[in-house]
Amino acid sequence: MTAVQSLPVARRRTSRPRVARVARPVVAVAVLIGAQEALTRTDVLPAGYFPPASEIVRTFVGELGDDSLGPALMSTVRTWLLALLVSVGLGTAVGVLLGLVRPLEAFLRPVIEFMRPVPSVALIPLVVLTIGTGSGAALFLACFAAFWQVLVPVITGVRSAPAIALDTARSYSLSTWQRIRWIQLPSMLPHLATATRLAASTTLILIVTAEIIIQMPGIGHEITMSRSAGDPARMYAYIALSGAAGIVLNVLVRRIEKRLNASHGLEGSR
């Protein structure tokens, strides 16, 4: 009985901050949208550039029934997933190899350090000429940018295996494969997770860039098209869509990361 009675007390104590945590952002977002609506309706912000929020929402809902939104979103997301898979896969494979074979890594390091900061968008004209303007071009650009972002942390991660663990492995005479499988790969995982999160946003940026510049179908293309067609509401609707896609993808990557870490008993680290 006493236990039952003490429960509501405890709940009341925690419930107020929880309400605030939900209420504050809701109020803040409502105030922001309301202010935008008021400023644009009264023409303080030129409505030609900033259509009222309600109009953007109406356009967005209208677009949902249109047949250009679905294919655009699908094309962007498909290329994004593929680019993420390829860059993370390739980056991990090469990174593990270089992490394990030190002389090879020392040999290639200057080349890596030179290629890494090259802005991959600089390659767009070359890619257009050689690969063309299909989704292959966007895929290549996104992978080129994200590959280095995965490669370098993975090398560091493989190297970050604690010395004690490695010594223990030696005294238990673990085979090379066992050492890699049970010590060096797990110590790489947190680094890989951070790198994947970074790569997820980089690949999305480059795919949207490719869509805008080389006019391949996708969200970015719809954004530029709306601007040149003088339809700002539609432009904002698609920009919002790109943000929503970004959030969904972030959550997805974070969830996979959490599951991976949990399965390797790394929940607390980073």
Add this chain to the structure above:
Amino acid sequence: MTTLTTSVSTARGRAVIGAAGALTALGAWFMLSRGSENVYFPALPAILDETWEYWRTAEGLRNLGASLTTLSLGLCLGIVFGVAIGLVIGQLTFVEQAISPALEFARAIPATALIPFAMMLFGVGDNTKIFLIALGSLWPVLLNTADGARRIDPTLRDSARAFRIAGFQRQAFIVVPAVLPRILVGIRIAIPLGLILMVTSEMVGAQEGLGFVITQAQATFQLVTMWSGIVVLGVLGFSITFAYSLLERVLLRWSDPRREDA
């Protein structure tokens, strides 16, 4: 193999092997492209010649200057606003709670998706570029600053309170130095992003700059000039990143290395 493995563990051994690697890569490029018949992949000496010739002319220097000016202005704006907003968000819990969903959404929009928006607002020109670079570099700086300010060492915070250090003094002498390592991490992520945005916005929303030269060269089929632009961008990216890592080392000399990645 054993001598190779041992030489890797010394700094000098690594430098020698690295130099060998760089030379091999250059040599391979040279040999593979020598007498190249493929118009898309011209010979390396031709590219280097063109780089040396074009980028020293008045026109080349003007384009290079335009790129560098907008990049530095954009980055400065992004860093200043990022640090300022980050400090507020990181220290005032209710502000953070109120605007973090809105921020999360704004951040998820890929920066280049806003190119059409910026062009509509500012037209074709420098302002579009500066706006985009600033906006793109804002997020990594802001998020890292806010995160750093949120997790200031409690001992530091309590000592400040015990000595009654508050207001501006507290911000300038306690919070900012403590958050500095995180701010610098944010800037390190922001620099390559700024470069990407610089080139992209020059490709669609400007009449001068490196990106403009590269796309113009592609459109007029001057592929050697296009390649020279790519080489210049590569060198630029490399030197900025390298210079920044030196600066970072100088700025963080005082800090405790054990706490740096905490």
